[in-house]
Amino acid sequence: AVWLPRTQRRHDAIWVVVDRLTKSAHFLPIRKDYSVGERVIEGPKMIEVTNAKVAIAKEKLKEARTCQKSYADKHCRSLEFQPGDHVFWKVSPARGVRCFGIKGKLSPHFIGPFEILDRVGEVSY
Structure with a gap:
């Protein structure tokens, strides 16, 4: 296996987490000797980011729904x-x-x- 050059914080690999709901990717620098427990700390931070994106999407859908309703109400007789x-x-x-x-x-x-x-x-x- 070929690893990346070490950074100042001794990271030598990149962990890629793909969020299929929001179609985004998170690139997290890690060390090849990390255990799974050490990266659990990143989980809540990613969940917060995803929840914020979902909240924004819900607001935009709500705005679109009200616009469509007002348009339909205006043209309905x-x-x-x-x-x-x-x-x-x-x-x-x-x-x-x-x-x-x-x-x-x-x-x-x-x-x-x-x-x-x-x-x-x-x-x-």
Whole structure:
């Protein structure tokens, strides 16, 4: 095995810890004669760094969620119909199914008009 040249603190190897959650790597200088117990001290420090990155990511996701919600709320409109209104019913054509007399992509996407007779519930007519 080939080791690195010794530094002033007698480190002659690099321990690489890859964090797959945050996609970052930690390069820790060590000595080749270190035991595992001596490097346990580095663990809590790396956990703090990772937790800080996760907290930042959560905040950014929260901001993005509020932006998306405000955008959706701005462009969303509520539809209410009164008895006597005429509406079209949107149907989604299934491939190869004969629907309303026409087969395939030429089948209608909307059928109607239908007259609203009565309002049953909040969104039921």
